[in-house]
Amino acid sequence: MKLLVSACLLGTCCRYDGASKAHPLAERLAERHTLVPVCPEQLGGLPTPRPPAERRGDRVVTGDGADVTEQYRRGAEEALRLCRMLGCGAAVLKERSPSCGRGEIYDGTFSGTLAAGDGVTAALLASHGVPVYGESRIEELLK
Numbered sequence: 001m002k003l004l005v006s007a008c009l010l011g012t013c014c015r016y017d018g019a020s021k022a023h024p025l026a027e028r029l030a031e032r033h034t035l036v037p038v039c040p041e042q043l044g045g046l047p048t049p050r051p052p053a054e055r056r057g058d059r060v061v062t063g064d065g066a067d068v069t070e071q072y073r074r075g076a077e078e079a080l081r082l083c084r085m086l087g088c089g090a091a092v093l094k095e096r097s098p099s100c101g102r103g104e105i106y107d108g109t110f111s112g113t114l115a116a117g118d119g120v121t122a123a124l125l126a127s128h129g130v131p132v133y134g135e136s137r138i139e140e141l142l143k
């Protein structure tokens with residue numbers, strides 16, 4: 001199967017702080033699947049490094065109050081476009097990210113508090129029927 005994958009899980013230094021979030025099992029996905037790495041925040045035009053941001057209602061804001069909703073939306077649409085064009089059957093996305101998180105994300109108070117919700121890209125992919133896995137479920141794709 002083709003899988004859309006958060007690039008930071010594959011070791012790309014695309015996170016807001018310029019680091020990666022390489023996951024030991026993510027690389028192993030390439031033994032069974034064709035991987036399509038994406039970083040929606042970069043695809044939306046944001047630089048790396050960049051200020052951390054969180055979802056607050058329908059908006060996405062940085063800690064100092066800048067509204068980056070449009071960049072997050074554009075990145076999500078680019079990820080969806082690539083997912084469809086390349087025929088990806090599922091997405092493996094970084095948990096708790098305001099773009100990639102699925103089911104649980106930071107609550108918009110920049111206090112480290114988690115709340116129920118989806119990142120902008122995860123939500124858009126899921127609303128178009130793409131199954132979204134967090135990195136804690138990668139093993140399900142290695143069986």
Ligand code: SF4
Nearest residue numbers: 006008015039094097
């Ligand atoms: S937007 Fe997604 S792929 Fe990019 S750094 Fe954040 S979690 Fe990783």
